[in-house]
Amino acid sequence: MPDHLEIRRASDPAELLAAQHLFDGPVRREWSERFLADPGHLMLLAYVEGAPAGFITGIEMLHPDKGSEMCLYELAVDEPYRRRGIASELVATLAAVARDRGCYDMWVPVDADNEVALALYRATGAGTEEAVAVLTWTWD
Template sequence: MSDHLEIRRATDPAELVAAQHLFDGPARHEWSLAFLAAPGHLMLLAYVEGRPAGFITGIEMLHPDKGSEMCLYELGVDEPYRRRGIARELVATLAEVARDRGCYDMWVPVDADNEPALALYRATGAQPDGAIAILTWEWD
């Protein structure tokens, strides 16, 4: 990666608003506050020359008989910055944070036909964990 890349944890809603072009929709201030305050929630932002270029969110989950694990919840890189290794660095950084927190593993839900995502995750050391189905309840 030839550009100056910096990855740091988001700690202020203003950072999320400045990076909202990376999300599916606009960052809401009250949701940003709640996300940043929630135990186990974290967002890492990738900056290239001071501009938000990518993000990754992780949610640390704790279970009484398993301990802590990290869910890679969402990952995105702005179109002009793709194919420069930013996503790979974000995944590696989240994995490092998970290990530092004592998580026994990290996992990611991904659509079975999302070949770019599958290739990225495999290239960063993830292995298939069998076939699973994800079912969703949605409320308006």
């Protein structure tokens, strides 16, 4: 793990705009505001020597008969910082937040051929559930 690693919860859209190079596309202020305003949405940013190096997002879901669980929605680490333990620390931090919130589990959807992600999640303690199909509705 790199020296001077700090992981903290994002609370301002400006933090996401400053870390925009980590995302798949441009960060939109209005979406950032909505995301950060929802208490069930978590955005944890990893900083190395003050520079944004990675992020993880979690979405807490609550159901009347099941309780609360955490979905690890997305994880990214900037190329120069990969394979240095940052992703593992982000997963561990999100898992700690989930436990603190009383979630009974944490889960993550992963493409079956994404060996790097599968190896990371297994190394951080995740187990494989039986096969699950994901169906998607898409609107124009």
